[in-house]
Amino acid sequence: MNAIEPTNTHTLASEQETFAETLVTMLNHGATVAMISLGHRLGLFDILAELPPASSENIAKLAGLDERYVREWLAVMTTARIVIYNAVPGHYQLPEAHAACLTRKATPGNVAVNAQFVPLIARMEDALIDCFRHGGGLPYHVYPCFHQVMSEDSGQTVVAALHDHILPLVPDLLRRLDDGIDVLDAGCGAGRALLTLAECFPSSRFTGYDLCSAAFENTAREAAERGLTNLTFEARDLRDFHEPGHYDLITSFDAVHDQADPQALLAGIATALRPGGVYLMQDIAGSSFLQNNLDHPLGPLLYSISCAHCTPVSLYQGGPGLGTMWGEELATVMLKRAGFEDICAHRLEHDPFNVYFVARREDVGPTPEENRNTGL
Ligand SMILES: C[S@@+](CC[C@H](N)C(=O)[O-])C[C@H]1O[C@@H](n2cnc3c(N)ncnc32)[C@H](O)[C@@H]1O
Numbered sequence: 331m332n333a334i335e336p337t338n339t340h341t342l343a344s345e346q347e348t349f350a351e352t353l354v355t356m357l358n359h360g361a362t363v364a365m366i367s368l369g370h371r372l373g374l375f376d377i378l379a380e381l382p383p384a385s386s387e388n389i390a391k392l393a394g395l396d397e398r399y400v401r402e403w404l405a406v407m408t409t410a411r412i413v414i415y416n417a418v419p420g421h422y423q424l425p426e427a428h429a430a431c432l433t434r435k436a437t438p439g440n441v442a443v444n445a446q447f448v449p450l451i452a453r454m455e456d457a458l459i460d461c462f463r464h465g466g467g468l469p470y471h472v473y474p475c476f477h478q479v480m481s482e483d484s485g486q487t488v489v490a491a492l493h494d495h496i497l498p499l500v501p502d503l504l505r506r507l508d509d510g511i512d513v514l515d516a517g518c519g520a521g522r523a524l525l526t527l528a529e530c531f532p533s534s535r536f537t538g539y540d541l542c543s544a545a546f547e548n549t550a551r552e553a554a555e556r557g558l559t560n561l562t563f564e565a566r567d568l569r570d571f572h573e574p575g576h577y578d579l580i581t582s583f584d585a586v587h588d589q590a591d592p593q594a595l596l597a598g599i600a601t602a603l604r605p606g607g608v609y610l611m612q613d614i615a616g617s618s619f620l621q622n623n624l625d626h627p628l629g630p631l632l633y634s635i636s637c638a639h640c641t642p643v644s645l646y647q648g649g650p651g652l653g654t655m656w657g658e659e660l661a662t663v664m665l666k667r668a669g670f671e672d673i674c675a676h677r678l679e680h681d682p683f684n685v686y687f688v689a690r691r692e693d694v695g696p697t698p699e700e701n702r703n704t705g706l
Contacts, residue, residue: 362410363448365403366432370442374403378413379429383421438486438680446479447631451638458638467646470542473639477545480584481520487681488583488612489522493530495678499688500608503579507531511578514539516571516599517585521546521563525553528561537577539566569647571598578604583612584684587656588640590647596668600691608690609670611661615677615685618657628683658685665689 369375377393378384386404390397404422407413412432414423424432432442450473457468470476488496497503507513510533515524518538528536540546543565550563569590580599586592599609614632616623623629636654645651652660658675665673670689677685 358410360448362406362412363445364452365406365410366412366442366445367449369403369407370432370440370445373434374400375424375429375432375442376434378422378424379426379433379435381423383414383416383423385420386422389422438490440486443479443482443486444631446475446482447635450474450476450479451634454638458642461642461645465645467642467644467651469646470643471544473643476639477520477542481522481545484519484583485522487684489526491678491680492523492526495680496610496612496686499676499678499686500579500610503608506578507534510534512576512604513537513579513581514573514577514602516568516580516582516595517541517589518563519545519583519585521549521561523581523583524561524563525549525558528553528558529556532560534560536561538563539568539571541565541567567647568595568598571595571602573598573602575604576602578607579610580607581610581612584614586611586613586661587652587654588643588649590644590649592644592650592652593664593667596664596670600669603691608688609665611665611687611689612684613656613661613687614654615683616655616657618655618659618661620655623655632683661685661687 372393372395374389374393374395377389381389381392386401387397389404390400393400404413404415408415408422412424412428414425415421416423430436431439433440437443453474454468454472457472461467493504497507507527508531510531513524513527513534513536515521515536515538518524518540521538521540524536524538527534538546538561540563543563546563553561567590571594580602582599586595589595603609616626616629616632623633626632632654640654641651644653662673662675665687669691671692672690674688675685676688
């Protein structure tokens with residue numbers, strides 16, 4: 331016993347030291363991510379990427395920003411090894427390989443877009459403390475810039491990949507969209523996916539529903555300015571969505587787990603499809619079981635977004651608070667409960683953090699055209 335004690339004490343001390351070092355790294359990374367977000371919003375990475383090694387005065391001038399603040403931000407970026415600093419003559423440079431992960435030109439691989447979620451979460455701390463103490467949730471409008479950040483995020487994962495990667499998951503869909511079908515995006519947010527689709531497929535008709543009209547106002551204006559007549563947006567609480575047989579394709583991008591009544595929405599979607607209709611649902615790729623997500627490369631970030639946003643916005647609506655990580659297993663069960671029988675979950679190479687479900691109701695049967703193709 332006595333012989334073991336010193337070893338145990340030694341092990342504990344070394345474990346504590348290692349953990350303390352990990353925490354210090356986390357502090358540095360957390361602070362850096364907040365500053366990456368700031369740099370993204372101010373366009374600083376985009377300017378740095380276009381410049382040869384430059385002084386803080388030059389960078390600030392080109393960005394139209396205060397030099398003292400820019401210099402301090404550059405110090406963060408330098409000590410974080412994102413920017414290279416040459417003390418004489420006092421020049422800063424963003425290496426090309428780093429620019430390829432941090433600039434608007436790097437879209438859809440701009441990680442600075444995702445960095446914005448961290449300060450967004452941090453800004454909600456006081457409100458969340460209240461939720462932790464008293465329960466309840468938070469409405470969308472108390473989250474500053476949520477829909478804008480979300481739109482940038484899904485702009486990279488969904489909009490940029492729609493035509494080449496996502497739509498081809500559904501056999502024959504591109505042709506049907508070309509011919510002209512009715513499409514709904516449930517929980518469309520800023521509606522950028524619909525805008526892209528409406529421009530690409532003028533013979534099809536597109537509808538976007540979202541709880542928050544503020545989310546899609548700008549896109550609706552843009553669509554009108556571009557003369558698009560095949561796209562409409564409507565502010566709708568989808569808890570009682572009921573439009574039987576209205577659509578040939580229904581999409582939802584990262585929108586089901588936040589809902590007031592996700593199960594009712596899925597059931598509504600199932601009945602809103604016409605014969606041969608298909609539901610394309612993108613959601614976060616993760617397991618419904620915490621123990622399976624231990625090695626998820628974005629586990630802490632996704633659970634943080636869940637804790638600070640997805641869970642409280644659902645609870646505020648009286649929803650079940652499924653959370654961001656409701657997971658593929660539960661999603662499949664809920665799709666089945668909603669009446670979908672033919673469910674296929676796809677992973678796409680460009681987007682390892684999402685899963686794309688293609689779901690159909692068997693009882694509504696194939697389209698007359700599919701019948702012809704299969705010789706029935
Ligand atoms: C994570 S965002 C995704 C938005 C968009 N699909 C995208 O990918 O950018 C979830 C969306 O669901 C909407 N939403 C949440 N609860 C809703 C409800 N009860 N009825 C309709 N929309 C709702 C939110 O307003 C939000 O725009």
